[in-house]
Amino acid sequence: MSLRAIKYENLHLEILDQLLLPAQSKYVTIKGVEDGWRAINRMQVRGAPAIAIVGCLSLAIEIQKDTVESKKELRQDIEGKLNYLVSSRPTAVNMKKAADDLIAIANKLYEDENVTLEDMKKKFISNIEAMLENDIADNKAIGEFGAKEILLKVPGDSLVRILTHCNTGSLATAGYGTALGVIRSLHAMKRLEHVYCTETRPYNQGARLTAYELVHEKIQATLIVDSMVGALMKQRNISAVVVGADRVATNGDTANKIGTYQIAVLAKYHGVPFYVAAPFTSIDKKITGGDQIVIEERPDREVTHVGEHRIAAQGISCWNPAFDITPASLIAGIITEKGVFLPEDLKQQFL
Numbered sequence: 001m002s003l004r005a006i007k008y009e010n011l012h013l014e015i016l017d018q019l020l021l022p023a024q025s026k027y028v029t030i031k032g033v034e035d036g037w038r039a040i041n042r043m044q045v046r047g048a049p050a051i052a053i054v055g056c057l058s059l060a061i062e063i064q065k066d067t068v069e070s071k072k073e074l075r076q077d078i079e080g081k082l083n084y085l086v087s088s089r090p091t092a093v094n095m096k097k098a099a100d101d102l103i104a105i106a107n108k109l110y111e112d113e114n115v116t117l118e119d120m121k122k123k124f125i126s127n128i129e130a131m132l133e134n135d136i137a138d139n140k141a142i143g144e145f146g147a148k149e150i151l152l153k154v155p156g157d158s159l160v161r162i163l164t165h166c167n168t169g170s171l172a173t174a175g176y177g178t179a180l181g182v183i184r185s186l187h188a189m190k191r192l193e194h195v196y197c198t199e200t201r202p203y204n205q206g207a208r209l210t211a212y213e214l215v216h217e218k219i220q221a222t223l224i225v226d227s228m229v230g231a232l233m234k235q236r237n238i239s240a241v242v243v244g245a246d247r248v249a250t251n252g253d254t255a256n257k258i259g260t261y262q263i264a265v266l267a268k269y270h271g272v273p274f275y276v277a278a279p280f281t282s283i284d285k286k287i288t289g290g291d292q293i294v295i296e297e298r299p300d301r302e303v304t305h306v307g308e309h310r311i312a313a314q315g316i317s318c319w320n321p322a323f324d325i326t327p328a329s330l331i332a333g334i335i336t337e338k339g340v341f342l343p344e345d346l347k348q349q350f351l
């Protein structure tokens with residue numbers, strides 16, 4: 001059974017505290033929007049799709065308890081809380097996109113005179129609950145499209161060796177994963193020889209989370225530190241790189257975990273196809289290029305420390321951007337639930 005980052009039933013929400021993994025598997029209860037905001041901001045839950053799902057479910061819980069007396073008040077409350085949730089982390093677009101969609105739904109329910117206050121709450125909550133199932137279905141489709149695409153580029157029935165970065169698996173989504181979903185599908189098709197996952201400094205999502213998922217799934221895998229990618233590509237015949245995305249612009253430029261850009265540059269040099277696997281909820285149709293994406297900067301402590309242990313000299317200053325932008329020109333394809341697109345073809349989807 002796959003790991004579950006998000007446990008949700010009947011307005012009860014628990015998340016696996018990813019700050020404690022892999023040493024401890026502990027679920028924490030999210031009782032409302034304040035808890036949701038904090039869990040996202042502290043990265044107890046992380047990964048673009050999981051951030052949006054937990055944020056929105058935390059709102060569903062609060063809506064159920066809401067004592068507002070009119071649809072107008074409910075609508076205002078929803079908008080305020082969604083905007084607050086969006087402020088928890090700025091780079092991944094999924095939460096912002098979900099907020100825009102849910103505000104539009106709230107407005108529609110508010111305007112419909114046949115909908116009572118109770119109906120409005122119920123319908124709003126069921127829209128949020130649908131996000132969980134939709135995300136898993138999208139990830140499975142991404143997995144299949146991605147696996148087929150990668151196999152098209154290798155001869156006959158040969159096996160593939162994949163490099164991935166950060167964590168894009170069950171822990172970063174409602175389940176299955178995006179880039180890790182592609183790896184899972186290749187494994188299920190018995191076409192995967194080996195996976196290499198990067199440590200993903202400074203926060204070590206690769207070493208702590210992806211390595212944990214790969215061991216849990218019994219997928220043959222090796223952990224490398226980020227500075228080994230060039231040597232790996234030179235020596236080990238990597239078939240493809242697959243990474244996730246926090247925000248994709250309509251020209252295909254992609255924001256993803258810091259370090260993604262340098263892997264894409266190395267992949268280009270070594271002739272290794274570099275893929276981004278992301279659901280449409282990670283594509284920002286409002287922006288035309290990566291230069292318009294806000295990059296979150298996180299505390300120095302994530303660089304100076306590993307867990308509680310300080311590794312950097314006292315007094316040194318740090319720069320800690322959590323994401324970087326990979327230009328579309330380095331991307332061989334964007335693997336989505338609707339198929340694989342060349343970066344330059346993506347904008348046609350939004351005409």
Ligand SMILES: CSC[C@@H](O)[C@@H](O)C(=O)COP(=O)(O)O
Binds near residue numbers: 205245
């Ligand atoms: C399916 S998760 C896609 C991305 O969110 C992932 O690659 C990533 O960069 C996660 O960053 P994080 O800072 O751990 O939230």
